[in-house]
Amino acid sequence: MHKAGFVNIFGKPNAGKSTLLNAIIGEKLAIISPKVQTTRHRITGVLTEPGYQIVFSDTPGIIDPKYKLHEKMMGAVKSALEDADVALLIMDAKDSLEENLELFESLKLKVPVILIINKMDNILKADMETLVARAEAWGKAKAVVPVSAMQKKGLKELMAAIVALLPDANPFYPEDTLTDKSTRFFVAEIIREKIFQLFEEEIPYHTTVIVTQFQEKQTLTKITAEIIVTRETQKAIILGEKGKSIREVGTLARQDIEKFIERKTFLELFVKVRGKWRDNDLYLKEYGY
Numbered sequence: 001m002h003k004a005g006f007v008n009i010f011g012k013p014n015a016g017k018s019t020l021l022n023a024i025i026g027e028k029l030a031i032i033s034p035k036v037q038t039t040r041h042r043i044t045g046v047l048t049e050p051g052y053q054i055v056f057s058d059t060p061g062i063i064d065p066k067y068k069l070h071e072k073m074m075g076a077v078k079s080a081l082e083d084a085d086v087a088l089l090i091m092d093a094k095d096s097l098e099e100n101l102e103l104f105e106s107l108k109l110k111v112p113v114i115l116i117i118n119k120m121d122n123i124l125k126a127d128m129e130t131l132v133a134r135a136e137a138w139g140k141a142k143a144v145v146p147v148s149a150m151q152k153k154g155l156k157e158l159m160a161a162i163v164a165l166l167p168d169a170n171p172f173y174p175e176d177t178l179t180d181k182s183t184r185f186f187v188a189e190i191i192r193e194k195i196f197q198l199f200e201e202e203i204p205y206h207t208t209v210i211v212t213q214f215q216e217k218q219t220l221t222k223i224t225a226e227i228i229v230t231r232e233t234q235k236a237i238i239l240g241e242k243g244k245s246i247r248e249v250g251t252l253a254r255q256d257i258e259k260f261i262e263r264k265t266f267l268e269l270f271v272k273v274r275g276k277w278r279d280n281d282l283y284l285k286e287y288g289y
């Protein structure tokens, strides 16, 4: 019998959700950054193997709804909770187990749960064994699996634990589907990732990216994107002296986009100032939140 189901990943910011999803799907789908809270959308990757199909979703890190944007992120967490067949709760091995369990309890999950202890490469084997035993004593997880998402360790054990909990069902997507999000979305995420890499703290959090044009030409793909910031001063920083910084964003993003869409790409970037987009419902809708 074929198995198929929806599997959602939850965890505190920086626990390694995006890294794990990428390690499993084997394609760069979610963006990864050492800064917290980079994942704002539900990102779905589809894994099709002989005998089973898993539709994965990477939800935003769990945080307080300080801004409207954050409320939308919590909304995404809740809606993901409601439609999952299996929930993967992930924590950093160096983080407090008690705190994480308290957080996971507060989600009031009604679906089967697998507790993943990530970053096993960061702690001693004996300490990990003790941690796993304490996590198992919680009693609410069907399995406790230590992994290193970064080093792709423990993934086989994790997959076996997930498949064991999947319902019998036919595949939801055709075999070659990687994701149900549009290419445009990933292009915008790649550009946003570069902004995270190149600029300090506050800039990335005040920035969003929209792809305004995506044209397949004969020899290349022409993409136009707008980088939306909240203040003129931020615009000046992103542009840089004589446009040096924005060119750097463009070059790095273009290289990754070309790898992702497997086509030569012409990328054009504009920076626009839209005050308070994070608190404005209309903008949030326009930008896909």
Ligand SMILES: Nc1nc2c(ncn2[C@@H]2O[C@H](COP(=O)(O)OP(=O)(O)OP(=O)(O)O)[C@@H](O)[C@H]2O)c(=O)[nH]1
Pocket (backbone or CB within 6 Å): 011, 012, 013, 014, 015, 016, 017, 018, 019, 020, 031, 032, 033, 034, 035, 036, 037, 038, 039, 059, 060, 061, 062, 118, 119, 120, 121, 122, 147, 148, 149, 150, 151
């Ligand atoms: N040492 C180690 N670091 C890891 C591992 N997995 C992830 N990381 C690092 O932890 C940081 C956060 O990883 P992400 O995958 O972006 O975390 P996330 O949970 O998706 O974070 P948000 O998007 O903020 O919710 C990055 O710097 C990763 O490189 C791991 O197995 N070992």
